[in-house]
Amino acid sequence: MVAIDSSARNIVMFLATAVFFGGTFVAAKAGLEYMPPLLFVAVRFDVAAVLLLGYVVLTHPREEWLPRTRADLAGIAAAGLLSIGLANAMLFLGQQYVSSAVASIVFSLNPILTPVFAAFLLSDERLTAAEAVGMVVALVGVAIVIDLDPVNLLASAGAVHALLLAGAVGAALGGVLIRRADASMPSTARTAWGLPVGALLCHLLALSQGERVAAIEWTSTGLVALGYVSVFSGVLAYIAYFGLLDEIGAIRTNLAFYLVPVVAALGGWVFLGETITPTTVLGFLVVFAGFAILNRERLEHELAGLRGSFEDDSSAGRACVVGESRWNEQD
Incomplete structure (x- = not known):
């Protein structure tokens, strides 16, 4: 019964991660009609920081959520400035001009770009030839989605897609630098501290671009969008994601x-x-193919583990049946 409950919980957390993060692109697109992009992100993280820091303080002992070492501070800086602040600032700026689907597919390069940065910044990770092929295939998929035209690469459309790509790069680089920092504090606590750092960065960027609170239209649609990106994709998605990491590991979690x-x-x-x-559907399928090539060995290892677990369960079941049969024969 415990195994069934645990499995069901993992499925719910997996779907919650995908749905909450996926909804970010829809809510962002809706909210951008009423809020300047950088200020939208900044206020989002203001709210999320208060909620997630409160959650961490209430659910973690003081020695876990309080930063104590330089590694903890480096991890918080990488998360706040790159994975949270820069990544989302670029996303919201770019998504003013593209659909939710296009923005999300370009951003799906995040887990594909991560091994590239890891090969240069982490001594224990190198990019293999197969992984390099997967990377190229994924880039081709994104090129299909954004209808890349080398002649017009520097035109307005190219600049918009460059913003989205910069966001994906920021998220991937931040993730690798977090691993390089090797902090001792839990990932949820690190994210909770990274949120106010990201909020401060976005407030400064908004100020530099002349965005003002007076420009916000406090409509019901805008408030719903802000509430979603603050609570659902700013807090609940992180809780589900990090909880899933602890339960089933990074490879299967990142499939979300x-x-x-x-x-x-x-x-x-x-x-x-x-x-x-x-074209969008085709591009997504090509990006996914690139991910499959990039993670082929890891996925095969996971599948082998699942098959082994299934075979062990089957063997145990057959042993029980044989034992029960012999017992009945004795009767």
Whole structure:
């Protein structure tokens, strides 16, 4: 019974991770109609920081959530400045001009770019030839989605996609630098401290761009969008994601990020009337193929482990049946 409950909980957390993060792109697109992009991100993290820090303080002992070492501070800085602040600032700036589906697919390069940075910044990780092929395939997929034209690469459309790519790069680089810091504090606590750092960065960027609170239109739609990106994708998604990491590991957990574009595309279609073109679908499939190539060995290892576990369970079941049969024969 415990195994069944645990399995069901993991499924719920996996789906919550994909749905909450996928909904970010839809809510961001809706909220950008009423809020300047950088200020939208900053206020989002203001709210999320208060909620997640409160959650961590209430659920973790003081020695776990209080930063104590330089490694803890380095991890918080990498999370706040890059994975949270820069990544989301670029996402919200770029998503003013593209659909939820396109933005989410470009951002799905995050887990694909991570091994590239790891090869240079982490001594125990190197990019193999197969992983390099997977990386190229994924980039081709993104090129299909954004309809990349080398002639117009520096045009306005190219600049928009460059913002989204910069966000994905920031998220990936931040993740690798977090691992390089090797902090001792729990990941949820590190994220809780990273949120106010990211909020401060976005406030400074908003100020530099002349964005003002007076420009915000406090409509019901805008408030719902802000509430979603603050609570659901700013707090609950992180809690589900980090909890899933502890339960099933990074490889299977990160598969959730390949459901995110599906959620974003369907959400944009249902709530915002956005169209899903065949080119977008094709590009997503190519990106996913790149991910599969990049993580082929790890996925094979995971599948082998699952098969071994299933065979062990089957063997145990057969042993029980044989034992019961012999007992009945004795009777």
